[in-house]
Amino acid sequence: MLFEQIQTACINDADVPWVPFTPYSEHVLVKYFKLDPVRGETIALLKAPARGQMPRHRHTGTVIVYTVEGRWKYREHAWIAEKGSIVYETAGSSHTPEAVPVVDGSDEIVTLNIIQGELLFVNENGQILAAEDWRSGWERYAAYCRAHGLKTRDLTAFG
Numbered sequence: 001m002l003f004e005q006i007q008t009a010c011i012n013d014a015d016v017p018w019v020p021f022t023p024y025s026e027h028v029l030v031k032y033f034k035l036d037p038v039r040g041e042t043i044a045l046l047k048a049p050a051r052g053q054m055p056r057h058r059h060t061g062t063v064i065v066y067t068v069e070g071r072w073k074y075r076e077h078a079w080i081a082e083k084g085s086i087v088y089e090t091a092g093s094s095h096t097p098e099a100v101p102v103v104d105g106s107d108e109i110v111t112l113n114i115i116q117g118e119l120l121f122v123n124e125n126g127q128i129l130a131a132e133d134w135r136s137g138w139e140r141y142a143a144y145c146r147a148h149g150l151k152t153r154d155l156t157a158f159g
Contacts, residue, residue: 016153018047019144024055032141035134035155042115042134050099050107058094061117065089070109071100094122
């Protein structure tokens with residue numbers, strides 16, 4: 001049976017680099033673990049300063065965000081995501097991420113993101129300014145590795 005031949009794999013944190021989320025920010029970093037061209041899925045850690053805001057965006061697929069460190073929210077919602085919380089975003093949802101100051105003085109937010117489909121950056125009128133997906137993630141990761149003399153891993157497949 002085919003499913004019995006599917007390999008289970010592990011990618012350790014130290015095996016992949018933090019990559020600047022360019023051209024959007026040099027201060028926001030992303031660590032890609034999986035870039036799946038079949039399902040259109042990206043699994044990555046995101047690290048951002050604990051102050052500021054990311055651009056408004058819309059999702060074409062579902063997104064699950066687990067907060068590893070820090071506090072953040074969407075300007076359009078009343079809740080605050082803290083360490084250990086999970087945010088589930090439905091396809092078609094649109095929002096503006098913002099950092100929320102932490103009392104303990106933590107200077108960054110780290111989230112684990114499981115993103116299906118595209119992340120569309122939009123302006124205040126909802127017009128698309130830029131699009132991110134597994135392919136742009138691969139291009140960013142591969143370019144960073146080339147520029148820093150690092151060997152790329154095939155993040156498009158586990159095993």
